[in-house]
Amino acid sequence: MTQPDSLHYLGVRDAIATRIAGGELKPGERLPSERQLQVGGGVARGTIREALFQLEAEGIIYRKDRSGWYVSPPPVVYDPTRWEGFMSYVEAQGRRPETETLSKTEIACTPALAPIFGRPVGAPMYRIRRRRSVDGRAVLVETIVVDAALAPDLLSHPLDGSLTSVLKSAYNIAVARNRVDMQPCALTRGEAEALQVKSGLPGLNVVRTSYDAQGRVVEFDREYWRHDALKISVDIRVR
Amino acid sequence: MTQPDSLHYLGVRDAIATRIAGGELKPGERLPSERQLQVGGGVARGTIREALFQLEAEGIIYRKDRSGWYVSPPPVVYDPTRWEGFMSYVEAQGRRPETETLSKTEIACTPALAPIFGRPVGAPMYRIRRRRSVDGRAVLVETIVVDAALAPDLLSHPLDGSLTSVLKSAYNIAVARNRVDMQPCALTRGEAEALQVKSGLPGLNVVRTSYDAQGRVVEFDREYWRHDALKISVDIRVR
DNA sequence: AAGTGGTCTAGACCACGCC
DNA sequence: GCGTGGTCTAGACCACTTT
Incomplete structure (x- = not known):
């Protein structure tokens, strides 16, 4: 069980944001695929995507169409x-x-x-x-x-x-x-x-x-x- | 059948945008509920929401939490x-x-x-x-x-x-x-x-x-x- | 050919606004 | 208490990128 701040997608968001802030994922690098991010969590793909949209709105990640999600460089x-x-x-x-x-x-x-x-x-x-x-x-x-x-x-x-x-x-x-x-x-x-x-x-x-x-x-x-x-x-x- | 530009949610988007542009829905007014917007179309609620998110990103509509969707006033x-x-x-x-x-x-x-x-x-x-x-x-x-x-x-x-x-x-x-x-x-x-x-x-x-x-x-x-x-x-x- | 994100369905339950 | 949007599941198929 992921057990976040009550909301699954925000928990997923925080998990990914932490990996980026911690330097595990660097600007320009690709995130694991949506299906890979599902792995142990028992989380539907739609929920993963909700988290990714959130990070995208914050300017933390961006996507290349049908290629994947990437960490945003500074503005x-x-x-x-x-x-x-x-x-x-x-x-x-x-x-x-x-x-x-x-x-x-x-x-x-x-x-x-x-x-x-x-x-x-x-x-x-x-x-x-x-x-x-x-x-x-x-x-x-x-x-x-x-x-x-x-x-x-x-x-x-x-x-x-x-x-x-x-x-x-x-x-x-x-x-x-x-x-x-x-x-x-x-x-x-x-x-x-x-x-x-x-x-x-x-x-x-x-x-x-x-x-x-x-x-x-x-x-x-x-x-x-x-x-x-x-x-x-x-x-x-x-x- | 809605029959849009191949994409359902963009078709729904256009239908709503047209009603707003045509003055049928005025700034500050509430849109029909998501479930009402599904009516004849055989469209899933998720697809309706996709269309609403699109209009929201364009600044055409906005939402009041759990109350409904409204037409945006000018900036x-x-x-x-x-x-x-x-x-x-x-x-x-x-x-x-x-x-x-x-x-x-x-x-x-x-x-x-x-x-x-x-x-x-x-x-x-x-x-x-x-x-x-x-x-x-x-x-x-x-x-x-x-x-x-x-x-x-x-x-x-x-x-x-x-x-x-x-x-x-x-x-x-x-x-x-x-x-x-x-x-x-x-x-x-x-x-x-x-x-x-x-x-x-x-x-x-x-x-x-x-x-x-x-x-x-x-x-x-x-x-x-x-x-x-x-x-x-x-x-x-x-x- | 395999893998990715993009779209879509058809359900479900919940928290909260409104009456 | 009813209706609303908010969240979530578990599938499916497609268009496209990548290898």
Whole structure:
């Protein structure tokens, strides 16, 4: 008999959490399979899974679809008031960043985008979809939209680094104001697929709108982060 | 037969989401019980619950323990770079804020707090636990710690409003710098209980450290938010 | 081919909210 | 005291990853 704090699945949770905290299971390592975790306990697989979901919600473990459960690495710290770019701040934290461009296309400005950019529906825009990883684990997918009138021929530039610095160096466009919105969400359909997570997992939706000194929108970026990959830190001085 | 996109629980999810989006079920209203939702479909209750968990992760519905499932109201927008205080910004959004003081005690500075405040272990501190609600739904619990040397007799002041303004008006302590850390988390034990949610639900952990002009920590605040109650918005001007 | 997690069924009992 | 969600069992089959 497992005999936990009255609840089986929390007892199983604690048992696994203890093995992780004790260093028996290290970040990135795989847990025993669900059926193996059942062994002596006389516990149904559903109860084991309940415990695993709990640990997943806490950010302690994560899963690779149909491959297994793994111990989560520590989160990346992100300061929305700075924009050195993903690559540099991840590296500064001693982690290995990676960016893949999933697609880059010219699109016509949609009714949803028109008011954001202050441009007519149908105006040419560039849309870039990227996936970014830390230490080989995909942590976010993003969709960036840029006004083609401001940055003609943008897509011929290298897009796997900082887009902001491309805009600065190739087009002399400087960001003067940044608006960042963040909201807990569920990762569904496309985002979940790109991050190779189960649809419905919690995530963080980060929307960044960058303006130049004239108030024009130079970059509109929607990011979907794994909920366990990120820690936000903002430091503000009062005027 | 329900006949969804191959997956039963996603079909059930879509059916419920449609009823909510269509206005048949309004924010704050209760959904039919899990057993009622099974009716014609030949669907197991576990599958229904899978669909409800999905909607919960998306922030579309929430549950009151053993009472039922309800349609979520829209989130509150929170700007960490401003601190007019919870009461005023919630009101500004046309919602009804509420604050309850759960406890207020004098404590001895712990080893964890000592380096934050730069004070010796054992130094007197005040600890205040509060719960805050929007339109009658508890959305966050917080624990605030203040150095007793800076604000003697703090606990005799009214604590259901803005603590920052009490510090300002009663002690002439002004905040010069604010550090805000946010991280997705799971609501467990005490927090879950205070928010009347099931332990393990996703939440957002917000830690705010406020400094005065001399660099002293005047307020250390740890907040646990329901994941579906909050939207963060930051607006930054570049120097 | 074997093993894994993902989904689903059909029951059961319990603790607790609500009336 | 009835109905609710919360927990749990013991199976089953499937899609997919891994070897």
